[in-house]
Amino acid sequence: MxxxxxxxxxxxxxxxxxxxxxxxxxxxxxDDLNLTGSKEGCGNxxxxxxxxxxxxxxxxxCLVLAVETEGAEVTTIEGIATPxxxxxxxxxxxxxxxLQCGICTPGFIVAAKALLExxxxxxxxxxxxxxxxxxxxxxxxxxxxxxxxxxxxxxEKA
Amino acid sequence: xxxxxxxxxxxTDYKVIGTRPIRHDGADKVTGRxxxxxxxxLSGLLHGKVLRSPHGHARIISIDTSKAAAHPGxxxxxxxxxxxxxxxxxxxxxEGAANLRHLRSNVLADGKTLYHGHAVAAIxxxxxxxxxxxxxxxxxxxEVLEAVLDTRRAMEDGAPLVDENQTTQSLGEKTDKxxxxxxxxxxxxxxxxxxxxxxxxxxxxxFDTATVHQGYIEPHNGTAHWKSDGHVTxxxxxxxxxxxxxxxxxxxxxxxxxxxxxxTEIGGGFGxxxxxYLEPLAAMLSKKTGHPVKMVMSRTEVIQATGPxxxxxxxxxxxxxxxxxxxxxxxxxxxxxxxxxxxWAAPGSMCIFAPYDIENVTIDGFEVLVNKPxxxxxxxxxxxxxxxxxxxxxxxxxxKLEMDPIAFRLQNAAKEGTRRADGxxxxxxxxxxxxxxxxxxxxxxxxxxKHVGRGVASGFWFNVGLKSSASASVNTDGTVSLVEGSTDIxxxxxxIAMQLAEVLGIPxxxxxxxxxxxxxVGYTDVTGGSRTTFAxxxxxxxxxxxxxxxxxxxxxxxxxxxxxxxxxxxxVFASKSDPEKKLTFKELAGKLDDTGGPIVGRAAVEPxxxxxxxxxxxxxxxxxxDTGKVEILRATLSQDAGKAIHPxxxxxxxxxxxxxxxxxxxxxxxxxxxxxxxxxxxxxxxRMPTALDLPMIEARIVEVPNPGHPYGVRGVGExxxxxxxxxxxxxxxxxxxxxxxxxPMSPAKVLAALWSKDGKGKA
Numbered sequence: 001m002x003x004x005x006x007x008x009x010x011x012x013x014x015x016x017x018x019x020x021x022x023x024x025x026x027x028x029x030x031d032d033l034n035l036t037g038s039k040e041g042c043g044n045x046x047x048x049x050x051x052x053x054x055x056x057x058x059x060x061x062c063l064v065l066a067v068e069t070e071g072a073e074v075t076t077i078e079g080i081a082t083p084x085x086x087x088x089x090x091x092x093x094x095x096x097x098x099l100q101c102g103i104c105t106p107g108f109i110v111a112a113k114a115l116l117e118x119x120x121x122x123x124x125x126x127x128x129x130x131x132x133x134x135x136x137x138x139x140x141x142x143x144x145x146x147x148x149x150x151x152x153x154x155x156e157k158a
Numbered sequence: 159x160x161x162x163x164x165x166x167x168x169x170t171d172y173k174v175i176g177t178r179p180i181r182h183d184g185a186d187k188v189t190g191r192x193x194x195x196x197x198x199x200l201s202g203l204l205h206g207k208v209l210r211s212p213h214g215h216a217r218i219i220s221i222d223t224s225k226a227a228a229h230p231g232x233x234x235x236x237x238x239x240x241x242x243x244x245x246x247x248x249x250x251x252x253e254g255a256a257n258l259r260h261l262r263s264n265v266l267a268d269g270k271t272l273y274h275g276h277a278v279a280a281i282x283x284x285x286x287x288x289x290x291x292x293x294x295x296x297x298x299x300x301e302v303l304e305a306v307l308d309t310r311r312a313m314e315d316g317a318p319l320v321d322e323n324q325t326t327q328s329l330g331e332k333t334d335k336x337x338x339x340x341x342x343x344x345x346x347x348x349x350x351x352x353x354x355x356x357x358x359x360x361x362x363x364x365f366d367t368a369t370v371h372q373g374y375i376e377p378h379n380g381t382a383h384w385k386s387d388g389h390v391t392x393x394x395x396x397x398x399x400x401x402x403x404x405x406x407x408x409x410x411x412x413x414x415x416x417x418x419x420x421x422t423e424i425g426g427g428f429g430x431x432x433x434x435y436l437e438p439l440a441a442m443l444s445k446k447t448g449h450p451v452k453m454v455m456s457r458t459e460v461i462q463a464t465g466p467x468x469x470x471x472x473x474x475x476x477x478x479x480x481x482x483x484x485x486x487x488x489x490x491x492x493x494x495x496x497x498x499x500x501x502w503a504a505p506g507s508m509c510i511f512a513p514y515d516i517e518n519v520t521i522d523g524f525e526v527l528v529n530k531p532x533x534x535x536x537x538x539x540x541x542x543x544x545x546x547x548x549x550x551x552x553x554x555x556x557x558k559l560e561m562d563p564i565a566f567r568l569q570n571a572a573k574e575g576t577r578r579a580d581g582x583x584x585x586x587x588x589x590x591x592x593x594x595x596x597x598x599x600x601x602x603x604x605x606x607x608k609h610v611g612r613g614v615a616s617g618f619w620f621n622v623g624l625k626s627s628a629s630a631s632v633n634t635d636g637t638v639s640l641v642e643g644s645t646d647i648x649x650x651x652x653x654i655a656m657q658l659a660e661v662l663g664i665p666x667x668x669x670x671x672x673x674x675x676x677x678x679v680g681y682t683d684v685t686g687g688s689r690t691t692f693a694x695x696x697x698x699x700x701x702x703x704x705x706x707x708x709x710x711x712x713x714x715x716x717x718x719x720x721x722x723x724x725x726x727x728x729x730v731f732a733s734k735s736d737p738e739k740k741l742t743f744k745e746l747a748g749k750l751d752d753t754g755g756p757i758v759g760r761a762a763v764e765p766x767x768x769x770x771x772x773x774x775x776x777x778x779x780x781x782x783x784d785t786g787k788v789e790i791l792r793a794t795l796s797q798d799a800g801k802a803i804h805p806x807x808x809x810x811x812x813x814x815x816x817x818x819x820x821x822x823x824x825x826x827x828x829x830x831x832x833x834x835x836x837x838x839x840x841x842x843x844x845r846m847p848t849a850l851d852l853p854m855i856e857a858r859i860v861e862v863p864n865p866g867h868p869y870g871v872r873g874v875g876e877x878x879x880x881x882x883x884x885x886x887x888x889x890x891x892x893x894x895x896x897x898x899x900x901x902p903m904s905p906a907k908v909l910a911a912l913w914s915k916d917g918k919g920k921a
Contacts, residue, residue, distance in 0.1 A: 020287075022287070030196075030197075034199075035190070036190070036193070036194075036196075036197035037189070037190015037191065038190070039194070039196070039375070039376065039425070040196065040377070040454075041375040041376065041377070041425075041457065041841075042457040042840065042841045043456055043457055044457070044840060044841075044842070046457075046840060046841035046842045047375055047457075047841050049375055076190070077189065077190035078189065078190050078191075080189070081188075081189050086185070086188065086189070090185075090188040090189065093184075093188050094180045094181070094184040094185070094188060095180065096806070097178070097181070097649065097804075097806035097807055097809075097810055099184070099187055099188065100426075100647065100648035100649060100807070100810055100811075100814065101374070101375075101376070101423075101424060101425045101426040101427075101647050101648060102183075102187035102188075102192060102423065102425070103194060103374075103375045103376040103423075103425025103426060104375050104425075105187055105188055106188075106190045109188060124854075127849070128848075128849040128850045128852075129849075129850055131848075131849045132848040132849050132850040133848075134849070135375055135841065135846060135848065136375070136849075137372075137373045137374055137375055137426050137428070137814070137817075137818070137846065138426055138647075138648060138810070138814045139810055139813060139814050139817070140810075140813035140814045140815075140816055140817030140818075140847075140852060140855050141813075141817065141848075141849040141852055142809075142813045142852075142854050142855050142857075143806070143809075143810060143813070144849070145849065145854070
């Protein structure tokens with residue numbers, strides 16, 4: 001199958017790749033660009049483990065065709081920590097034990113970061129609604145919600 | 159004189175145990191760096207896919223793989239004929255067992271496909287999409303057979319047989335009767351029939367629970383390389399790397415020494431990632447092609463063909479005097495095994511009446527074949543179904559007696575010395591303490607809101623010990639590198655490292671724990687049965703004691719005193735006779751190179767002193783009587799952890815178990831049509847709880863130390879899933895006055911129950 005050339009800004013770096021028209025962004029991230037932090041839990045947009053930011057919106061990268069990202073800005077879990085250290089959300093996930101197996105964690109952190117960038121003080125209900133597209137089977141969500149609330153407070157003070 | 163164990167149990171001034179350090183693997187897991195099974199890549203890697211049966215029950219007339227094999231990019235196609243028939247024997251897997259012939263026929267169907275999604279053939283190709291395309295080119299002729307999908311039908315005379323050669327083992331005796339019932343067992347304590355005559359109130363009810371899936375977010379995966387020297391390396395996410403080695407070596411007819419299993423990080427298991435599915439196929443495809451082969455399931459494959467846990471049909475009868483003493487109980491427990499014989503009624507029967515001191519009990523258990531995937535452990539397997547029945551009956555008894563449900567449970571509580579119906583006598587347990595904790599909680603003392611129902615239920619899980627190994631080497635900077643074989647699903651690296659750190663008087667952060675492959679650590683059983691922090695933690699404790707003894711020897715050498723003169727307290731080695739002579743653990747570690755070289759501690763354990771776990775749940779619900787939807791408003795779980803090594807991860811197990819139990823209670827079920835085709839194999843239609851469906855879950859840790867563990871650990875992973883379905887059912891009754899005796903209690907079932915109470919037909 002003929003491949004298409006795509007240029008995106010990926011985690012702040014201009015990135016080029018070749019893809020088949022049928023390949024998803026998730027496939028290209030994981031298999032071609034070696035960014036395996038985005039996970040495939042379902043392949044049809046129900047679990048959120050592959051959440052990435054695409055032009056400022058949270059998307060399930062398993063539902064985005066790679067060719068659609070021409071000229072786009074994409075941020076994955078690998079683009080969230082800086083050389084200075086972890087993002088407050090990542091730190092709070094650790095402090096609150098908000099992960100058990102950790103497979104859903106990248107998706108939750110990407111999605112929660114998008115929320116906190118939009119809204120500095122989300123209520124518990126708002127956080128639960130925003131994260132309802134991300135499934136976690138280990139934690140019962142309690143510690144995840146608390147980690148996001150605590151991160152919101154920390155980010156406000158910073 | 160107090161034994162060492164008793165001395166530890168009396169100890170409360172722990173330095174490390176009971177604290178909440180950040181997990182050692184945490185940074186990798188919040189940055190996306192941790193490598194899970196599907197992240198493995200190797201040079202020259204091929205990709206494998208599986209063709210699965212579209213039928214619920216069918217005979218395979220013929221398979222023609224020639225077109226698929228000729229497809230560009232396809233490197234190999236295999237069927238069950240590529241696997242030799244293994245011996246007819248059973249291998250224990252830690253949670254459940256595998257009959258090797260059944261295992262072979264499960265990884266690739268042999269003659270018949272026994273459930274929708276049963277694997278029939280596998281293909282290796284240059285990439286996953288090519289392999290998937292080629293699946294369509296495999297030509298199979300099936301003779302579709304009648305499917306049997308629940309225990310009632312399967313147990314009828316004349317029902318279609320899932321396995322035409324299956325006979326019933328009845329009360330320990332082999333019979334010639336061809337049947338879908340593989341096993342009928344009985345537990346008998348006292349004389350229940352006679353004791354019911356002395357009961358003033360008898361409640362007998364019948365329950366059905368749906369087939370549900372463990373629902374881990376990471377699909378099954380397996381990568382294998384059959385090397386040119388005849389050794390096989392397997393990478394996979396599994397609850398037990400050694401059980402995978404055992405299963406793969408048996409199916410490939412290799413000695414275990416030729417199979418190395420490298421466990422990756424694992425994205426959830428809950429009992430479902432113990433049996434192999436893909437690993438032997440990847441290995442065989444690798445043998446045929448000479449390349450490493452990677453296989454990853456889709457979500458549809460996970461739901462169709464792995465797990466699930468047993469659906470069940472249970473009758474439960476309990477009798478009580480008017481003073482509120484339980485005098486007799488009987489249960490009939492028929493559990494689905496799926497397409498191959500299983501054993502989940504058995505553990506269910508060990509739990510169904512365990513919270514109560516009842517002198518007269520009869521339990522009949524039946525393991526029943528149906529045309530569903532071979533069932534697998536799911537968090538306290540069998541016990542959740544059982545408690546849904548018994549704890550609902552208890553609630554009805556409390557109502558008839560007009561007794562508080564916790565007061566009634568306390569009055570009849572099993573305690574140290576109580577005999578369980580299946581035989582064992584309880585050692586020190588925390589049933590009473592757990593109930594009292596629930597009773598004293600703010601939740602229980604709070605006033606209910608208008609239209610709110612409140613329910614209570616208890617649960618028991620026995621926990622297991624099994625085998626674990628660990629080794630630990632002292633670094634010259636005063637840290638310790640800990641090597642263990644328990645794959646870490648929920649922070650167990652840290653809870654195990656903390657037990658080593660406690661012995662050595664060093665911070666948890668001074669231990670570097672690693673989960674390693676099967677060639678790099680001694681045999682270690684599955685991460686399951688709530689055993690990991692208990693047993694592998696014990697191995698780490700013993701390895702630390704080994705280090706302590708060796709370090710004492712070095713101190714003696716340095717000070718030129720006898721080893722008997724060296725004491726170790728609070729992380730400091732000192733001479734008993736000369737208080738001036740002392741070295742911290744770190745200082746002494748810095749002197750190892752000059753005093754005889756490295757120190758490695760090691761231990762291999764098979765602890766026997768397993769402590770069972772009890773939990774009691776309180777839940778408030780609101781029921782929308784127009785739609786039948788049940789909203790969980792507040793949930794509290796009191797659970798005896800024995801000793802919580804890392805309280806955050808104990809709470810996490812409790813909250814996660816409750817969430818899964820609520821999903822089981824309200825939403826989750828396998829929908830099969832009458833032909834045995836699964837209709838809801840996606841996470842949209844198999845509806846697990848989202849963040850929006852749940853409230854905060856209050857986790858109240860009770861600590862009644864287990865006398866069978868150096869730090870009193872019981873194991874916490876499983877029992878929290880046991881009470882929720884019953885607690886929710888009891889809360890629904892409290893809210894709307896109808897008793898649901900079927901899981902899940904989905905809106906349709908709630909409405910049907912309401913309408914039947916009101917005498918209305920369906921709208």
